[in-house]
Amino acid sequence: MISASNYIQQSSNIPFNTLPTVLKDFDKVYSANFKEANDDPSLSSVISLYYQKLNEYVAKNQVKTPKAENSAAKQKYKYRLRLQLQEEARMALK
Numbered sequence: 420m421i422s423a424s425n426y427i428q429q430s431s432n433i434p435f436n437t438l439p440t441v442l443k444d445f446d447k448v449y450s451a452n453f454k455e456a457n458d459d460p461s462l463s464s465v466i467s468l469y470y471q472k473l474n475e476y477v478a479k480n481q482v483k484t485p486k487a488e489n490s491a492a493k494q495k496y497k498y499r500l501r502l503q504l505q506e507e508a509r510m511a512l513k
Contacts, residue, residue: 421474423457423466433477442476445469 421429435443449456449469456462 421477422470426453426470433473434480437480438473438476442469442473446473 421433435446438446446469449466456466
């Protein structure tokens with residue numbers, strides 16, 4: 420869940436290019452004045468609403484990341500590739 424305390428770290432997971440215009444526009448202003456906005460008590464309800472809507476949007480439109488490759492499968496692939504390159508090198512020297 421994205422909040423003021425982890426906003427900067429989580430920003431890489433936010434699909435800014437696909438956000439609705441209202442969230443995009445607010446983010447531009449908010450990001451430029453992050454510290455001041457978080458310190459202003461009169462903006463706390465607006466910022467809370469922004470995080471609520473941002474979290475809802477991210478949850479609904481989350482991009483699935485591919486699973487990490489199995490290291491054994493990766494090693495097997497590298498081994499086969501190396502054998503293939505060695506064979507090609509031998510054939511080129513003949």
